[in-house]
Amino acid sequence: LLVVIAVAISAAAGVAGTLAAYRQVNADLPNAAAVAVNTFQTTRIYDRNGVLLQEVDNPDSGWRNFVPLDQVSQDLIDATVASEDATFWTNYGVEPLAIVRGAVINLSGTGTTGASTITQQLVRSLFPDQIGFDVSYTRKGKEALAAWALNRRYSKTDILTMYLSQIYYGNRSYGIEAAAQTFFNKHASELTLAEASLLAGLPQAPTYYNPSIPENFERAKGRQQYVLDQMVVHRYITRAEARAAFNQPLQVQANRSGAIQAAPHFVNYVRQYVVATYGEAALYSGLQITTSIDVNLQQRAEELVREGVRDLESYDRNNAAMVVMVPWSGEVLAMVGSADFGDALISGEVNYALADIQPGSSIKPIAYAAAFEQGWNPGTVIMDTSYRKETPDADEPVYEPKNYSGQYYGAIPVRAALANSFNISAVKALEYAGIQNMLDLAYRMGNREGLQQDPSFYGLALALGGGEVKLLEHTNAYATFANNGVYVPATPIQRIEDSQGNTLFELNAESVALVAERALKAEYAYQITSILTDNQARSLIFSEENLFGRTQSELGRPTAAKSGTTNEWKDIWTMGYTTDVSIGVWVGKSGGSNAGLPEIDGIVGAGPIWRDMIVEMHENPAFAAYLLGPNGQPIGDNFPRPEGIFEGEVCAATGHKASGGEETRRELLVRGEGPELGCGDLSDYERKELTGALEDVQRNGGKYVRGAIENINRYASAAGSRGPSGGSSN
Incomplete structure (x- = not known):
């Protein structure tokens, strides 16, 4: 045989030293199986239950999926062999006599002939750089030698598997699995004889025979007839079967877009996540990605967002976003990026779950947690009085935050200050904690891309939401509170397999443990949670029948919640969690002017x-x-x-250690962390605050809520200072 091939190749290509040439070509060939597998492939993205969300095609090439031969219809296999290489199962990768015949024809100048077997076609497809593209006898000789070498390296099953997953069928579809999906929306294993015989004829001239183009369909049918005839000749089917297959009506798809079937914002987020984690090439490598969402849950989340936005029409709000995630694992169970992905009027394609948006008061729990790290606790008493700070380097020379009510609340414990979302108290908490310390904590808890500016960029307005966060990351930060202060990064992935079925990633307790980080002391997280679940503590501003309290009663379990609203009512938030889920909601107006928006707060708008x-x-x-x-x-x-x-006793007036005899209240404290000062003992900071409060009452006594001045009096009395002599509580 080698002599016959050598003579044939030498005649066809004028190649001397055929054996030497064979050895050289054989040595130069890369691993064909590896090349076939590593060529671009279509990635598929599924929900957690196997529902297909999207197929990701290579924008420069198209669709392709490598499948083993046992996942290809036998009719397609037979049709391909019969029409492309009838002796495939017995030849040596080349047909020596066909090469000789072709050489004679070519040398005589009476015509040209390809004489290409399936193996030769595969060689041309896999190794274009080694074989070349020129029309010459030398290239043809290289091709034949390479085909012979390939035939010696691999079984016929392996060669046909590579061929059927590599060859171009037209319409941006490489390989029979991609072709079956493109033209008939089914797997290659499901092809009928009629469909298989049509597809088997396409590789000869994919564009010319493209059956999805109406004017080409009759050409494709003519080619199908040829394939069926060859199957009859080589006894794969009977003439009657061929006739029936040819006459069977075919429903050919016009095109294949790979459009997202569901959860468009989430799917795009998954694609970004994969590129960031594995590189862009991985996205086109045939990954099988099982995501964390359930399509039914996702659709329900989308419905709730749409319904919620409809209910806000009178408030001139037209958009919302929501994220649902599991605290311990970081799994994103639902992501709604807008009220309507297809609505250009609200920039629906923008994923507002990933947009940079000011969080309003929903950032306050992080500010207080930062203060806890510096020594405060839920019982620490803050002077909620008028506040004025010169800021000569800022856009506004003086910073004067106001409470939502426009009033002051006097000596108020942190628990009440956070539960009722007092602005001035939050600013003082940040001032005590330090802006950089709060930024560091926000980062550790999950705000990894937001809040990345220098502290001077934000100033003390940071405590009131004067920075930008992403809803996804902010929900992640709240999940850190729920997870006892342990940060687990949000993930949209449950499992990723490569095109060979090898597991690249699987979400489980072990993989979570590898990325989990202690962001906040568990005790501080627990203290924050105790405040956000304390419905009674909200009573200064919110009624006991407020939405958060009702939700907690309805669920019958502690349910932490915090709302937020930005300046001019532009962005409205509700964030909250239980032990097992963290949910964040943003509501706003997209498109048009935000000026003069009707007033609505977070608990009413996003709640x-x-x-x-x-x-x-x-x-x-x-x-x-x-x-x-x-x-x-x-x-x-x-x-x-x-x-x-x-749970310990603290001095009711100052929040300090109970000394005995004074009125006390119970509060959640951390062992070994105080409070250390006695009821009447004040730090320099506290004494300065008290002095300022006493002076402010003289100036603004009429702006204090009922009981606020009395609280300052009790604080001053406990500290041995003279209480305010002027002003009155409203």
């Missing part, structure tokens, strides 16, 4: 969407099943109390 989602997550058994802990069991309703937390 209902948040409430409906968090209730559904717990009351719908199908959704609640996604909230199980790392051991596969339900996470308890109650937040676990860290060992360092105890």
